[in-house]
Amino acid sequence: MSIHKVSILGAETIHVGYGIQDHIVETVLTQKASSTYVIITDTNMGRTAPFAKLHAKFDSRIKEIRPESRLLFYSVSPGENNKNRETKAAVEDFLLQQGCTRDTVILAVGGGVIGDMIGFVAATFMRGVRVVQIPTTLLAMVDSSVGGKTAIDTPLGKNFIGAFHQPEFVFADVSFLETLPTRQFINGMAEVVKTAAIWNEEEFTRLENFSKTFLDVVSKENPDLRSIEPELVKTVLESIKVKAFVVSSDEKEAGLRNLLNFGHTIGHAIEAVLTPQALHGECVSIGMIKEAELARYLGVLPPVAVARLSKCLLAYGLPVTIDDKDFLKKVGNKRHYVEIDTLLKKMAIDKKNDGSKIRCVILEAIGKCYQLKAHQVSKQDLSFVLTDEVLVHPFEKDVTPATNVIIPPGSKSISNRALILAALGSGTVRIKNLLHSDDTKHMLAAVASLKGAEISTEDNGETIVVSGRGGDLVTCDEQLYLGNAGTASRFLTTVASLVGVNPESSEHVILTGNARMQERPIGPLVDALRANGSEIEYLNREGSLPLKVKAGKGLKGGRIELAATISSQYVSSILMGAPYAKEAVTLSLVGGKPISQLYIDMTIDMMKSFGINVTTSTTEEYTYHIPKGTYVNPKEYVIESDASSATYPLAFAALTGTTCTVPNIGSSSLQGDARFAVDVLRPMGCKVEQSATSTTVTGPPRGHLRPLPHVDMEPMTDAFLTASVVAAVAKDKDQSTSITGIANQRVKECDRIAAMVSQLSKFGVKANELPDGIEIHGVDIDDLVTPSTEKRGVKTYDDHRVAMSFSLLAGLCKQPVLIQERSCTGKTWPGWWDTLHSKFKATLDGYELPFNVEDVTSLAEKHANGSKSIIVIGMRAAGKSTLSKWMASFLNFKLLDLDDALEAKVGTDIRSFIKENGWEEFRKQEAILAKESFSRYSDGYVLSTGGGIVEGEEARESLKAYIKSGGIVLHLHRDLDETVEFLSADTTRPAYVDEIKEVWTRREQWYHECSNYHFYSSHCSSELEFKHLRESFVRYLKTITGLQITQVPTKRSVYTTLPFEDLTEVAGSLEDITNGSTAVELRVDLLKDYSKTFVADQTAILRKSINLPIIYSVKTESQGGKFSDDDIETLQELLQLGIKLGVQYLEVQLNFLNELLEKVFETKKFTRIIASYVDTTGSLKWSNVEWKNRYNQGVSLNADIVKLVGYASTFQDNLELETFKSTCSLKPLIAYNNGEQGKLSRVLNPILTPVTHALIPTELKEEGILSAPEINKAYAEIGGLTEKHFWIIGHPVGHSRSPPLHNAAYKTLSLPYVFDRFDTSDAEEAFKKLIKEDKNFGGLAVTMPLKVDIMKFIDELSDSATTIGAVNTVIPLEGKPGKYYGDNTDWVGITNSFIRNKVPSLDNNQVNGLVIGGGGTSRAAVYALHKLGCKKIYMVNRTVSKVHEIRDSFPAEFGIEVLETVEEVNSSEPVSLVVSCIPADKPIEEQLLSNIESLLSRGREAKQGGFTPYLLDASYKPRETPLMKIASEKYQWNVVPGVEMLINQGERQFELHTGFTAPYKVIYDAVVNE
């Protein structure tokens, strides 16, 4: 057992080793005399074997060494949640109760939580007792245990309360890590890497090399740490040494100790938002990269250092960006809370900062910090590095340096070649300015695996040192994984053919890549190599990676033929490998002119630099002779900068009238883009000086660039984007710039030609596409338009070249220009923005699109179907034609029946077509047509398909693709027996080959697979049933298309849970059962049948019987339900079915598998998610952190509502729940206790409490569940609801039906309210007596003649009251004593009466309305008809002056037209909705009646909107008015009695008055049966 001692603050008190429990015990007992030793740990740690060993040892040795002393033990709950005042107090109470005194020694055994908290206990207990730190997590060993900082958290922030209290000893026993969970282990590595990064480059290098072994070992289930003991101990030791040294020189963090906060300024801010889902080290890892990028941005840290740090962290399994895939999985939707403003605020209050200034450690190199202290940084610079959108401010003349020298990153093509040549060569070469890309990364790793060369770095990673072994490569065990690095895969294929056999390893080399790589072609190269003796096998797909190359075969040499018209990389690959063939090689390129000759020349030229001279055949075209030989590595090879990249700094000079030199690209360069300066910038008016190896451009004075009438950029296609932005401000009269020869740019990262045209237009620059190019009409610089930030500035298409080009043009605008996705420049120039900032002195700023998770409209926009076409599938006779028609009419889409379209296409009917050509051909044609139609008619269509479309594989693929693209494929279904019956009667369509049921069985699964929505249409046999169906279908459409968004209730509300096996039997009483509920729960797990058809039918019954949002739940046994926890497959299908059925709420359990939850959240669209957790054991107290964790889980999933259900075994449990609830504010919470004793919690739960009803059999009810009235009663008894008085005022009100209506509802719901009449014509009297003087005043219903008079006492009016100009409902304004709110619900009475009588939705604006009369109700009627969606609203009345007045007082968009003369009446359009607002007890004047009848007579035939028209008579005495009689009997109209208007108006009034959902059936009966 070796023990390493580290000195801190002058004493060797830190001891590091592996399995040193004995040493710990001996040292403490012999050196720290005490009467009492207390071991404190957390319950996790307390369970582990290494801990048990320590404890037992202590126990036995204390008896021997200090028999008079005692050993106490205490453990606390684990986790950051418990690092608080309460736990600290509990520990202190324990110590006090045990009579601990000042000589106590506390041993804090655990992670940082224990170390910090117990350290703090020790710091203050008896004004300070001795503490020994025994860290058991990696983080605690290397960080928290060393340095004496102790603290606890408060709700307002982490570590806000604490003290400096140095421990007597720190024992870092690495064996404790054996039981540490992998994620915690990795978490600690962040601090280890951090410490090396700021202090010790050598150690950092060691860590880089250790990463793979480390990750392999710790990822195992039971990691064998012994196998890496020396490295692990060193890792801990080296890290501790640095921390100890730094602490020793700056104990109280005045300067140097700040360095340890590298990565923490940003890391802490992120952690503050993402805790507890993300761990400290993970956030610090991301923070380090951001802070390193900041250092790079400030021009201090070289780009390679950032790359190196990031690579190292990744290699340890740590995230380096918030958007890291695995990290995102952990933090879920909480990621959206990481907003720049939040982060900046958090940074400003971080206690490590000074005041509101933000300080940050600036790295200068790996292992070194800039000026050894933290620096104050600007918010602007921070926000730049923290966001992926950048605002480029105008380049300022006085700030832009007149001359610049820029070395762009190395050329990608040259970098790739240099590595291959060096690896095959002999001797050592130092490669400089290498571009670090995926290709080079994979190539380096592969060469290292094949032991071809030794590779190391110098100058902090700037120089790559390759010591080649002259091409002597051997096989290795592992496969060579090349990601999606195309060049690497091509170049290495030839190299692999040259590999020799390592007798201890494999006989093959296997090259593989990611999925995309496995589709990319490599066939021609493999063919050529095979023909030359190489044995290569395709392991998967013919012509692509993975390849298995037999080692030891080599290449024969001699003549090699290669098709080189596809990729020059094949040619370069063979050229570079050829010297190692057994004979000299003659490479002949066949099949015509090779593409990209320049790249072939480049390879040949570089081979020459490495000592091999390739000669071109003088007799044969495209043929080369390559001699046998070995590359001789030059001492140094400087990679030429990338010439495409160089165009940006050169163009900067051109645009700003300054000078820029690129010192390592000149006329001798083989890169095509090296000609840019001479061929493009010079003719545009720049001064260009180019030597063989250098290029300098000086721009003309601002505004003096000239257009270039025509330039062929075929040799430098990548530079056309740069040329385009220069041309954008090159103006000379009407001369434009045309660039051609760049057709290949259409198939790069994006269609770059189209992209430039569209983005240039945002700057006010006109450009147009040419067949193989672009034409740009330049403008004066002063006429450049600043693209609007609100409209998202410049779109980059994630294309580095688009981003870099526009960053130049952006700086010429007068206002800052937003550029999206700036990090895309990382592909070729990660440091571009830094160059722009630190060299060209441009001002850049971060920008972030505000994101609000709660924002319903953004949700709607994101998921709304908009005008995207909807595809309908389903069995024949499932109602596709009817429902499709309804859908088209409702959405105002065109309807296309694909069967019809097919008949039109083949020129015959389907039946004959099948007869002639057979089913197979029919299906084939059908699939082709479907595919075409889905893309051609993708907007504004309902596409109704033939029943058998899902039979064909291809058609199924098209349907699935449509869903993937975000579209709706709606599966319509109906009862099978009905379908059979219906179809047997039909002879006009082709007969089914099989029986219908068989057909269904075969297709069922396909229909489900190929649809993302499902609607079950029940059989209709009467017009009323059709109306019902249409209404519920339209409601369904509104939900699934996002036209209607479910709002989560904010007021006290309940939902009825239906514990039935089958709703068919209770369908008739559902309305009663759900009285007063805001929603209804379908307990799918309790249904007697889990088939999709049955479940769908049950929702159809619900929808038909009641109009309430559905909560769909499938509760499993572990959560008190009936569904098996193990049948995950069916569970997933049922949940998916819920979403397909468009339910408003779906309940998911927080204990579902992650994949299941993910799937639900991915597909849910508009369905709201309730994430629930039930404690069925009854043992989880509300003080247990488990509940908070569950709540947080729900929050981070971004559930709409979290639901937690505990169990009350004592009444006290309800009170604890209330305390718990007060700590949950991030998401709406439903929380209550099951059990008889839990009733109080149900009463106190605010939103969506589940309730039962008297009509539900007792044996089906869950224990403790209450009904809505029971809840209200109890709530009222305990003061939650207080007595209120409501009144109807007006004259006369003696017969008003409002009192019975409201009182019946109060009674049913058990509300402590009373509704009375107050007869008066004096508004002021009512106001004084009722409102002012009655302290129980609840609200008013206002009727004639006070609807207008009362308005002067009202402080706030609703939109409807303002527009109608009258108030019929008054309530006190919440939170504003003495202020009142006025609304008008008369119009709701009208709209809802129509809707309840099944008037279909009129959103397509095809229907006209008519209002008869000119009084106050007519105004409400106009408003109602407008809200319903009427196009025109006609008005007739005996005295027209009154209606003119009304028309003039409404906005023009209401489309009101007054019909006065008979001619006007006769030439008007037909009407479908009529509201009569004239008294019914007097006869109607003759002329008026004849006008009305004329309108009625035309309405029926017109059937606007496809329905029979409706007349509502607002007067309700008598119940059937003469006008209703005429309308229904003479003209067969639907009629609605006025009493319904009264009821519907009262329903809304009740809701305004009380905040509760009205029991509709109750108020209906109260009014009608009175």
Ligand SMILES: NC(=O)c1ccc[n+]([C@@H]2O[C@H](COP(=O)([O-])OP(=O)(O)OC[C@H]3O[C@@H](n4cnc5c(N)ncnc54)[C@H](O)[C@@H]3O)[C@@H](O)[C@H]2O)c1
């Ligand atoms: N004082 C300082 O200078 C300083 C520095 C850095 C961090 N911190 C503090 O440290 C805390 C984080 O420490 P942490 O990351 O060690 O977390 P932690 O103490 O919560 O431990 C992580 C988890 O691992 C468990 N655990 C600990 N050791 C184990 C072992 N050997 N085997 C199995 N399970 C084990 C714990 O019970 C816990 O669940 C934070 O509160 C942070 O503020 C303090």
Ligand SMILES: [Zn+2]
């Ligand atoms: Zn830290």
